[in-house]
Amino acid sequence: MTLMRRKPAPADVLIVGSGASGATAAKVLTEAGINVVCLERGPWIKPDEFSGDELKYVNRYFLWQDLDLKPRTKRSSAGEEAHIARFSPTPQMVGGASVHYSGWVPRPTPDDLISKSIYGDIPGASLVDWPVTYDELEPYWTKVEWEFGVCGLAGANKYEGPRSKGYPTPPYPVNGFGKKFYEGCAKMGLNAFPLPKALLTAPHKGRPASVQPGLWHEYGDPTGSKSTPLSTFIPEALATGRYDLRPESYVREITVSKDGRASGVVYQDRDGVEYHQEAKMVLLACGAIETARLMLLSKSALFPDGIANNSGLVGKNAMFHEYIGAFGLFDKELSTPTEQWTGSYVNGATYEFYKTDTNRDHILGSVTAASTVGHPINFTYPGKPLWGKPAKDADRQYFDYSMKIGAILQDIPQETNAVDLDPTVRDAWGLPVARITAKPHENDKAQAKYIADNSSELMRAAGASKVDPIYLSEFTGNCSHEMGTARMGNDPSSSVVNKWGAAHDVPNLYVLDGAVFPTSLGANPTLTIMANAWRIADRIIEDRP
Numbered sequence: 001m002t003l004m005r006r007k008p009a010p011a012d013v014l015i016v017g018s019g020a021s022g023a024t025a026a027k028v029l030t031e032a033g034i035n036v037v038c039l040e041r042g043p044w045i046k047p048d049e050f051s052g053d054e055l056k057y058v059n060r061y062f063l064w065q066d067l068d069l070k071p072r073t074k075r076s077s078a079g080e081e082a083h084i085a086r087f088s089p090t091p092q093m094v095g096g097a098s099v100h101y102s103g104w105v106p107r108p109t110p111d112d113l114i115s116k117s118i119y120g121d122i123p124g125a126s127l128v129d130w131p132v133t134y135d136e137l138e139p140y141w142t143k144v145e146w147e148f149g150v151c152g153l154a155g156a157n158k159y160e161g162p163r164s165k166g167y168p169t170p171p172y173p174v175n176g177f178g179k180k181f182y183e184g185c186a187k188m189g190l191n192a193f194p195l196p197k198a199l200l201t202a203p204h205k206g207r208p209a210s211v212q213p214g215l216w217h218e219y220g221d222p223t224g225s226k227s228t229p230l231s232t233f234i235p236e237a238l239a240t241g242r243y244d245l246r247p248e249s250y251v252r253e254i255t256v257s258k259d260g261r262a263s264g265v266v267y268q269d270r271d272g273v274e275y276h277q278e279a280k281m282v283l284l285a286c287g288a289i290e291t292a293r294l295m296l297l298s299k300s301a302l303f304p305d306g307i308a309n310n311s312g313l314v315g316k317n318a319m320f321h322e323y324i325g326a327f328g329l330f331d332k333e334l335s336t337p338t339e340q341w342t343g344s345y346v347n348g349a350t351y352e353f354y355k356t357d358t359n360r361d362h363i364l365g366s367v368t369a370a371s372t373v374g375h376p377i378n379f380t381y382p383g384k385p386l387w388g389k390p391a392k393d394a395d396r397q398y399f400d401y402s403m404k405i406g407a408i409l410q411d412i413p414q415e416t417n418a419v420d421l422d423p424t425v426r427d428a429w430g431l432p433v434a435r436i437t438a439k440p441h442e443n444d445k446a447q448a449k450y451i452a453d454n455s456s457e458l459m460r461a462a463g464a465s466k467v468d469p470i471y472l473s474e475f476t477g478n479c480s481h482e483m484g485t486a487r488m489g490n491d492p493s494s495s496v497v498n499k500w501g502a503a504h505d506v507p508n509l510y511v512l513d514g515a516v517f518p519t520s521l522g523a524n525p526t527l528t529i530m531a532n533a534w535r536i537a538d539r540i541i542e543d544r545p
């Protein structure tokens with residue numbers, strides 16, 4: 001219930017969202033002497049509240065969105081009725097989704113940024129080149145790798161583009177299933193390398209080396225040794241004394257002044273008190289789905305279809321990186337208890353199914369890596385019995401004997417894959433929820449089949465006695481990677497923001513998150529999201545009066 005509207009002191013820079021993109025910009029701007037207000041809708045959960053309780057985290061969605069309060073809806077194409085779905089679930093909290101992400105942080109390839117120039121027009125797709133070059137982004141990937149804290153081995157991936165510097169800490173040790181992966185790659189003559197990860201294998205910037213807990217993927221990290229905004233850039237921004245971070249502050253509208261500039265936002269705190277926070281500049285960092293939703297919710301006389309939406313493209317060209325690959329079962333245990341479940345979640349990667357190859361029946365590709373199959377209580381394997389003694393026996397026979405080789409599909413952009421406002425479903429605050437319309441392109445299906453078939457062959461080469469490919473049938477948002485929806489480009493009629501993240505129609509409104517990605521890239525997005533947010537923040541600093 002809205003009680004009243006209050007007006008705090010105006011902000012110099014207002015950032016909506018404190019995840020990977022918002023926290024990066026906050027660190028860079030505050031360290032340059034700029035005062036930042038950040039409005040974050042989620043709670044501020046401190047690392048000492050995290051634990052290894054699988055039921056709490058995975059089954060009771062401790063860090064995830066509550067479907068009853070914050071649903072999303074999904075359909076495959078326009079004309080279909082959308083249904084409520086847990087599509088691209090991302091934790092909404094201080095630090096954002098990266099607080100319990102998996103931490104794969106590889107770089108994209110130089111070709112990813114120029115796929116339109118390489119492949120030309122693809123029917124049914126809206127392929128474009130990035131307005132930013134590899135050379136412009138390279139220094140920022142390096143900054144993030146060093147400041148955020150990443151481990152890896154420079155030069156090990158023969159398909160990686162030029163890099164100006166190695167990694168701050170060496171790669172993690174090879175574990176049981178990692179060893180199998182490397183054996184399989186060697187048999188098939190494939191280049192393999194330690195996947196760069198957002199963890200420290202040695203002390204760095206005053207932080208300890210990681211214990212590499214198995215409680216890594218989908219859990220908060222109580223040790224603070226995983227590199228997340230909560231363990232790095234948020235404390236660094238707070239240390240400047242210029243970061244006013246307000247949790248449990250739900251932004252519902254971006255306001256505009258008569259001259260068409262963003263004047264601030266309207267938000268509600270946990271008690272339902274409504275505020276109008278004025279600001280000289282508004283930076284959106286809500287994740288690509290929520291950023292598009294907030295822009296579409298911000299209707300005014302000047303922008304009847306949503307703020308900065310003169311092109312009609314806000315929400316369109318959404319991309320999600322569906323996870324595909326193969327499961328494998330082995331006759332012998334793959335690991336000791338200290339290596340697999342209690343060890344690292346992912347180990348070993350290849351770009352062989354990613355590299356540009358015009359001889360394939362599809363274009364694009366993506367990073368492929370070996371990982372565990374899942375958490376002990378929620379452990380599942382295709383065809384595994386689900387109940388009673390057979391389920392318990394299968395757990396014993398499968399858990400330490402299985403692995404996955406999987407990839408994030410580099411889905412091609414399509415204008416019809418989109419986020420808009422659901423016409424009927426509302427959240428607990430009475431606002432229309434995001435409706436996702438998404439269907440794989442024929443190229444996505446061919447690419448997924450190629451990767452799943454090759455991952456299966458690699459699994460066999462690694463010694464698996466049973467192999468189960470994971471093909472693509474629909475988009476489920478199972479990677480929680482969100483891209484597109486406010487694409488970056490030079491032409492205001494075919495993009496929403498310019499190459500500096502500023503909206504073509506509203507010069508003091510910026511988008512920092514993956515919404516600006518013109519294509520989805522074949523690498524996990526967060527490293528590039530952070531690098532790009534840093535690049536935009538540097539430009540804001542340069543441009544300040």
Ligand SMILES: Cc1cc2nc3c(=O)[nH]c(=O)nc-3n(C[C@H](O)[C@H](O)[C@H](O)COP(=O)(O)OP(=O)(O)OC[C@H]3O[C@@H](n4cnc5c(N)ncnc54)[C@H](O)[C@@H]3O)c2cc1C
Nearest residue numbers: 017019020021041092096097101102103104251513524526
């Ligand atoms: C389980 C899991 C595993 C993942 N693994 C990987 C991986 O291995 N590698 C990788 O690169 N990526 C991974 N990701 C994705 C990664 O977490 C995201 O790419 C990254 O967090 C995006 O950062 P962001 O700042 O754009 O958005 P987010 O981190 O989602 O942050 C957005 C913030 O904005 C807030 N917000 C949204 N709307 C509003 C509003 N209206 N008002 C106020 N605040 C708002 C949200 O509460 C949230 O905290 C994973 C995600 C999950 C969930």
